[in-house]
Amino acid sequence: MISLENLTYHIKGKHLLESVSLAFEKGKMHIILGPNGAGKSTLIRLISGELKPSAGTIRYNDMPLHGISVKEQALFRAVLSQNLEVSFPLRVHEVVLMGRYPHFVGSPRAIDHEICEKSIHLFDLDELKNRNYLTLSGGEKQRVQFARVFAQIWEPIDGKPRVLLLDEPLTFLDLYYQYHLMKTIKTFMASNPDLTVIGVVHDIIIAAKFADQVVLMHQSKTFAQGPTHAVLNPENIHTVFKIMVEDQFIVK
Ligand SMILES: Nc1ncnc2c1ncn2[C@@H]1O[C@H](COP(=O)(O)OP(=O)(O)OP(=O)(O)O)[C@@H](O)[C@H]1O
Numbered sequence: 021m022i023s024l025e026n027l028t029y030h031i032k033g034k035h036l037l038e039s040v041s042l043a044f045e046k047g048k049m050h051i052i053l054g055p056n057g058a059g060k061s062t063l064i065r066l067i068s069g070e071l072k073p074s075a076g077t078i079r080y081n082d083m084p085l086h087g088i089s090v091k092e093q094a095l096f097r098a099v100l101s102q103n104l105e106v107s108f109p110l111r112v113h114e115v116v117l118m119g120r121y122p123h124f125v126g127s128p129r130a131i132d133h134e135i136c137e138k139s140i141h142l143f144d145l146d147e148l149k150n151r152n153y154l155t156l157s158g159g160e161k162q163r164v165q166f167a168r169v170f171a172q173i174w175e176p177i178d179g180k181p182r183v184l185l186l187d188e189p190l191t192f193l194d195l196y197y198q199y200h201l202m203k204t205i206k207t208f209m210a211s212n213p214d215l216t217v218i219g220v221v222h223d224i225i226i227a228a229k230f231a232d233q234v235v236l237m238h239q240s241k242t243f244a245q246g247p248t249h250a251v252l253n254p255e256n257i258h259t260v261f262k263i264m265v266e267d268q269f270i271v272k
Pocket residue numbers: 031034036054055056057058059060061062063
């Protein structure tokens with residue numbers, strides 16, 4: 021369980037997040053939705069420890085985040101951020117291996133290579149694994165980044181529940197891969213019940229189909245949180261997004 025208590029973040033007098041209190045239950049897919057500028061990425065960056073809160077606390081299983089070393093965090097928590105850049109002409113399998121860096125000292129072990137192979141296969145990248153990462157399309161790069169973060173948290177270490185934070189992970193993907201990737205994550209979660217996923221997406225239909233819980237953000241605050249279908253009702257969506265929707269969001 022990840023819990024946030026009165027989490028506040030301001031910079032140069034501007035409040036990016038105001039007194040947010042939330043609980044993210046273990047083993048669930050939590051999706052954060054909200055209009056541009058609502059504070060979603062700020063929230064993810066605070067939960068990942070990239071930003072330090074101005075006030076409030078973040079706890080991972082009752083442990084304050086600031087009490088867990090960055091090195092230890094990397095053993096059980098992976099982050100897929102927006103705008104990831106790789107400047108060197110690395111091969112795809114080398115980028116995926118970066119996900120294993122927290123797990124070995126010196127040279128990768130056989131197990132690190134095995135996990136990378138499995139993750140590459142899971143994300144349909146076998147044919148691309150020797151390609152120069154810089155020559156890939158936006159969507160292909162995004163799948164490589166998925167393989168990297170999954171390689172990082174492929175197995176639990178010392179029984180610690182794992183966490184995956186995703187900030188707009190579907191941006192470069194076509195419709196097929198958006199759904200395929202969400203299904204892949206859900207299937208992985210079903211056989212890895214300690215894994216909690218918290219992700220920012222913009223697509224309400226994707227959220228309705230795959231989220232167990234939704235956090236709806238509005239103007240730097242939490243507007244609603246709870247089971248997906250309770251939160252994604254036409255009134256809430258109208259208030260937050262200013263659009264009218266029908267009651268059902270169904271994609272077969
Ligand atoms: N370093 C900063 N200094 C000033 N304002 C900032 C800074 N970082 C972010 N902001 C502002 O804080 C607000 C929230 O930003 P955030 O990136 O969290 O929004 P978001 O909900 O993820 O938006 P989007 O859907 O557009 O990605 C935005 O108005 C943004 O311009």
